[in-house]
Amino acid sequence: MARTVSIGNQDFEKMIQRNCFYVDKTGFIKEWWENEDEVTLITRPRRFGKTLNMSMLKCFFSNKYADRGELFEGLEIWEDEKYREIQGTYPVIFFSFAKIKQTTYKETIEKIKKIIFDLYQEYAFIGKWNGLTDKEKENFNNISYDMSDVIAQEAIVDLSNYLSRYYGKKVIILLDEYDTPMQEAYVNGYWEELVAFTRSLFNSTFKTNPYLERAIMTGITRVSKESIFSDLNNLEVVTTLTPKYETAFGFTEEEVFKALDEQGLSGKKNDVKIWYDGFRFGSKNDIYNPWSIINYLDKKKIAMYWAESSSNGLINSLVQKGSSNIKMMVEKLINGSTINVVIDEQIVFSELDYSEDAIWSLMLASGYLKVISSEELNLIRESDNEYELALTNREILFMFKKMILRWFSPAKSETNEFIKALITGDIESMNEYMNDVALRTFSSFDSGNHTSDKKAPENFFHGFVLGLMVDQSDNYIITSNRESGFGRYDIMLEPKDKQSEKYPGIVIEFKVINPRRENSLEETVEAALKQIEEKNYDAELINRGVDKENIHHYGFAFRNKEVLIDGR
Incomplete structure (x- = not known):
């Protein structure tokens, strides 16, 4: 009987207890444990089972799950007697940065402090344990949302100390999605501040922590060692190009096809392979992203599940x-x-x-x-x-x-109108549309911080090439920055039907105004059109069978957010 497919469930205990569809990844426990690495950083794309695997590790090692071996019965790890004895015998500190998506440094640090405070609340009874000194009890009970940065940076190593003494065993630390706040910090402009804080936090937690048995961190990216891992020379880094743990995250083709058989979808293997296969970890090909497969098993139709599952x-x-x-x-x-x-x-x-x-x-x-x-x-x-x-x-x-296509929003019909104007030679409509788009687009971009004001318009309109390609790939072969005649054109649209006057050949040249040579956009656009003629950019189109009389030339001239288009 096919198991129930549960969407978005990242809790190992819950999935096993409810007999939900689960691909056995418990072999990862043995592989990791026997590698004997002290601190392991594993990077994989989003929604590739990182959180579920970390939940699995917690259920396996944490002494909160002592005598809970039934969770692993029938799974690969339970076949080894040695690991049955290890299950449920370690103090485990498990926390995640996955939900830290604040837009300011202050709010991010507040969120990290809340996560640390909540960890302490899990072990509130230790704050009253007689095995702690009076000062340690005071420190334990002083952990709060508004603790100082220094206290927060040392809080995990202090908790490791208390737990290892209480249970008589060193701790295992599991940190999921460590780099989520790093990406938010970059996007929102507080990268350097956050790096300074996390460098100290990670150093005390993972490097100078004498109470640590082993640790795993997961994330999407390997943030440079110089940024936050400068002191961690005990770090084993496993990226998508690394041979270790090749099949521990994501589904292999064998696992996917077996799941399709279970769910009565055996005839859909080729469609699923075309859409969702293609990931490669280490030397292992044919890895599928779990999110798309799980959703396909549930909804039984092809769709953009993984690509649309979060912001890109x-x-x-x-x-x-x-x-x-x-x-x-x-x-x-x-x-x-x-x-x-x-x-x-x-x-x-x-x-x-x-x-x-x-x-x-x-x-x-x-x-x-x-x-x-x-x-x-x-x-x-x-x-x-x-x-x-x-x-x-x-x-x-x-x-x-x-x-x-979304770059040319908000109105798809407007985009179609511009393409129609480009093909028919309606210069007035092209100018009206492009100046409106440039004004709206460059007002919303932070182009001053990330891209020079001079290059921003050119860069955007090269994106326009891709937008045209999506809409007009049935009618045109679109190329960029290639040799023709005596130079390199910026954009060329070659009609697939060389005999039809409906779709002319098109050559476009971009130019940013040069105040030393040109006094106006009119002079700049004229220079662009002159370049097309003098460099004989039509040569490639003519050689491919396009009538010279059916080739349109367009010059795009830019000054900051202002655009002028002319043609002949």
């Missing part, structure tokens, strides 16, 4: 405000091609504003990109950290297409 705001912002090169590479990915980039798994958030490598590294860690197979990889790598990457699967492809 950071990736959206980085791509939208990124350089033209980033947009062209995203264009290649959407077209089904691969890109070769340098990957540094130590994410430095402060570099995201200017380092393209950091952006690709974040996208790989977040699950939007995948590394190609190891055989192909060995052939194309030019250095130890250069990889060939592709979009992970069809779900991610559709996510990016929707993301690009």
Whole structure:
């Protein structure tokens, strides 16, 4: 009989007791324990079972679950007698930063202090234990929401001390989603402040803690060692490229197909593979994201479950405000091609504003990109950290297409009107629309902090290329920054039907006004159109069969948020 599929359940005890659908990942317990690593950081994309696995570890090791071996009966770990003896024998400190999504530093620290206070409340009885000195009892009972930063930074190691003495055994510490507040700090502009606080917290908790047996931290990204782990030389880091724990997070193809059989969906294996396969951890291919699979088993229809399960705001912002090169590479990915980039798994958030490598590294860690197979990889790598990457699967492809279309909101009909104006040569409508979009868009972007005012318009309109591609891929082949004639054009739209006058060939050149050479946008746009003619950018279109009389030239000139378009 098929088990009930429970959506959003991250509580191991509850899932087992209710006989909900569960893929056995208890082998991870043995693998981790026998590796003997003191502090392990495991990074995986969101909704890949990190929290459920941490809940599983808590249920297995915590002495609060002593004599609860029935939770693991019938699972892989219970086949080993040695681990039956270990179950329920350690004091465990389990906490999560997953809900720390505040927009200010002050509110973030308040939330962290509340989490620490709640941990102490779990063990309130120890505050009255005679095994503590009077000063320790006083310190224990002084833990509060408004404790000082210094007290908060030392609170976990102090609790470890009290628990290890009370139970006569060192503690296991489990910290889930450690990097959630780090991402919020970057987005909201208090990164440096938070780094200073967390560096001290993590140092006392994981490095100089003599009462620690072992610890695991999970997250999406490996935040650079220099940022918050500078003192943790005992840290074992397991990223998506690391061989350890390859199948502990996410579903293998065997597990997915077995689940489809159980739920009476055996005939849907190919559809599910096309949409949700593609993740790769270490050397293990064909990993599926659990969130999409669980939702598919429940709803029995293909949809963008994982891609739509939470905000993609950071990736959206980085791509939208990124350089033209980033947009062209995203264009290649959407077209089904691969890109070769340098990957540094130590994410430095402060570099995201200017380092393209950091952006690709974040996208790989977040699950939007995948590394190609190891055989192909060995052939194309030019250095130890250069990889060939592709979009992970069809779900991610559709996510990016929707993301690009949203750039041209709020009115989809307006976008269609602009595309119609571009194709028909309606210069007045193009100018009206683009100036309105530029005004609204650049007023809402923090372009002054992240992108130079000079480059912001050019970067945005290279994003426009991708928007056109999504809407017009049936009618046009769209290319960017390629050689034709005697130079490189910015944008070219090649009609697929070369004989139809309905869809002309289009060449677009962008230019930001240069005050040393031009006195007005009119002069700048004229320079753009002159460049198209002098460099003979039409050559590629003509060679491919487009009639020269059916080619439109457009110059886009920019001055801050002002746009002028002309054509001939």
